[in-house]
Every structure is written in C-alpha cells, then in structure tokens.
Amino acid sequence: MKQIRLAINTHHWDPSESVESFLNASSTQEFQHALSCIHPDERARITRKLVREDAKMALVGRLLISAMFVKEYSCSWKELRFSRTKAGKPYLERCSETNVFKATNVIFNISHHGGWVVLAAAESCAVGIDVMTLEIPGKRAIPVQDFFVSFQDQFTQSEWDYINRPADDKKKLRRFIQYWCLKESYVKAIGVGIVVKLASIEFGGLPEDDNITQPNAPITLRLNGIPNLSWHFELSDLADDHCVAVALAKRPDDDSAYSDKTRFEVMQIEELLAHAEGL
CATH class of the missing domain: 3.90.470.20 (4'-phosphopantetheinyl transferase domain)
Known part of the structure; x- marks a missing residue:
C-alpha cells in the first residue's frame, strides 16, 4: 500500500507586504498566481480568513494536495477536480490520467499550525493527520x-x-x-x-x-x-x-505497510509553485 507524507514550512514565504493586500488578493504576482491555481470556491474560503498566517497556510495546503497528485500519480493539475463530503473533508472527484483508478482511491488529510503545513495520504485507507x-x-x-x-x-x-x-x-x-x-x-x-x-x-x-x-x-x-x-x-x-x-x-490484506514509520518529505515553496498551474 502506497503511503505519502509531505510537509512544507511557510515561515519564509512572504508573498505580500500587508494583511489587507494578502486577504484581498491584491498582492504580489506570486501570490496572485498561487490563488489562481486553486478552485474559485476554495479561493473564496481562503480570502475570507481574517488572520494572514491562517490564510497563507490554508492556501499552501490546497496547493499541496494538488501537487501530491501531480507528483505521485502523474495527474494533470488542470484536470483535477475536488469535492467535499458532508463533513467538509475534501476528496478527489476525478482526473483524466491513466492512473485515474489509483488516484481517485487516495484518501488524504492535511493540517497546519505554527507555519508548517503537513499532508498524509494512503490508497483506500482512512487517514488523519495533526501538527x-x-x-x-x-x-x-x-x-x-x-x-x-x-x-x-x-x-x-x-x-x-x-x-x-x-x-x-x-x-x-x-x-x-x-x-x-x-x-x-x-x-x-x-x-x-x-x-x-x-x-x-x-x-x-x-x-x-x-x-x-x-x-x-x-x-x-x-x-x-x-x-x-x-x-x-x-x-x-x-x-x-x-x-x-x-x-x-x-488494511487486513497489507500488514507489512505498518511495520515502519513513513518519513515526511519536506518540500520547498519554489518546488510547490513550480507544479502549480492556473485554472
């Protein structure tokens, strides 16, 4: 069973100079690009946040989810479509790649606190993460x-x-x-x-x-x-x-998957943004 752990430190990413410009999406070109790479509904969720750091980490979290599917399953960023469960948990609804079956069976969860954004994912297996x-x-x-x-x-x-x-x-x-x-x-x-x-x-x-x-x-x-x-x-x-x-x-069919701790891969903001494409 494939497991994925990703982490990214947002402390050193400062795409805007003020809280107002950040939350009103009228900041630097880099931040405008980052916002353009997520679905409009999620964009609205993020720009409604009142605390600058929370908005920044939430944005990176959404980008990290898409980057994971591009990086690990060769999905096309623009073809990814996400929905939310009744409880508000995001999931991949569809993508158009040859790995579509595996990709749509990936369950993922994200968390952020203190500048760090983390993601855990596994195939056909409930997963939760907290930092x-x-x-x-x-x-x-x-x-x-x-x-x-x-x-x-x-x-x-x-x-x-x-x-x-x-x-x-x-x-x-x-x-x-x-x-x-x-x-x-x-x-x-x-x-x-x-x-x-x-x-x-x-x-x-x-x-x-x-x-x-x-x-x-x-x-x-x-x-x-x-x-x-x-x-x-x-x-x-x-x-x-x-x-x-x-x-x-x-999963009872894969006991070996739990013998070792899966290590986190720490990504850089530059790598994350390199995967991102405007929608």
Whole structure:
C-alpha cells in the first residue's frame, strides 16, 4: 500500500507586504498566481480568513494536495477536480490520467499550525493527520500546570500519569501535545470532528525516554476502555519544535505497510509553485 507524507514550512514565504493586500488578493504576482491555481470556491474560503498566517497556510495546503497528485500519480493539475463530503473533508472527484483508478482511491488529510503545513495520504485507507507547535498556544507565559487545568476531562488518568511523570515542564508539555495530536489525528481520520469526548480515546505505548525517532512498541488505542487494534499511529518531529501525528486505518490484506514509520518529505515553496498551474 502506497503511503505519502509531505510537509512544507511557510515561515519564509512572504508573498505580500500587508494583511489587507494578502486577504484581498491584491498582492504580489506570486501570490496572485498561487490563488489562481486553486478552485474559485476554495479561493473564496481562503480570502475570507481574517488572520494572514491562517490564510497563507490554508492556501499552501490546497496547493499541496494538488501537487501530491501531480507528483505521485502523474495527474494533470488542470484536470483535477475536488469535492467535499458532508463533513467538509475534501476528496478527489476525478482526473483524466491513466492512473485515474489509483488516484481517485487516495484518501488524504492535511493540517497546519505554527507555519508548517503537513499532508498524509494512503490508497483506500482512512487517514488523519495533526501538527502542533511544541509550546503553549498563543505563547502565553503561564505555568504548564495552569495550562493543563482546562483539559483535565480530555485525558484519562493513565494519560495524565504519563504526561506528568517527567520533572521537566517542557517534557510534560511535549507529552501533552503528542497525546493531543494523536487524538486529533484519529478524530480527523473518522471524519466526525471534535464531537466525541476526547477522554474516550485513550492512547498508550509512548516511549518513556521520549525518543520517537527510534523504533518503539506500537502506539496503542482504547475506545471507551476497550482495546482497538484496527488503527496504526505514528508520531514524528518537524524541525525539533513541531509534533506531527498520523492515524491510519489498518488494511487486513497489507500488514507489512505498518511495520515502519513513513518519513515526511519536506518540500520547498519554489518546488510547490513550480507544479502549480492556473485554472
């Protein structure tokens, strides 16, 4: 089973000089070109965003989806047509290439936070992804335990025990964010949004030495206290200051697909825009 992981850092891409010009699509030629390469409906979604960085990452996310199909399945950018499910998840509706069957059976998910945009995809397999900066949201200067208070009912006692085991607050926060990303990736994979109680989704098996770059025992999942073996989970670091979690529904016909972690390919903005074509 083919799996794809792509990531791109938008921090250094500054296609406009002001928030107003960026959101009103009246900025530089490069940004105008980027906007012209996505469907008008998605273009409208992006230009309605009030925060410049959110708009920029959302735009890169849409470009990254199309670039993945061009790069991995030799699809024509202009022939790609996307739709959304009732839950709002985008999917490839059609393309006109010889790989049309494989391409239209690719399930993908994107996430962005802190300047990074990430994508996970797999053939005929539900997938979810979430990325977060390894810091308290909003860069608030508050004690870690004060930050945790608002989330007491989102984690099980076993998860809190693991989070609070280190003496170092940075390690505690790192473990908290890892769990949060895992929960989000699963929720996104099943496509229900955060309407389920997050404490009913319990993870285990994370390494005590916090080293997620080395092979470890599989991350385990319990749903309402009952072990669930139908999912595979991966944790990765990006640039040492972001955590990424991927949830992948297991296919019984392809157990070997889950033996190794799929590494992220980091793309550059220039490479992304080189694939893009105006619509």
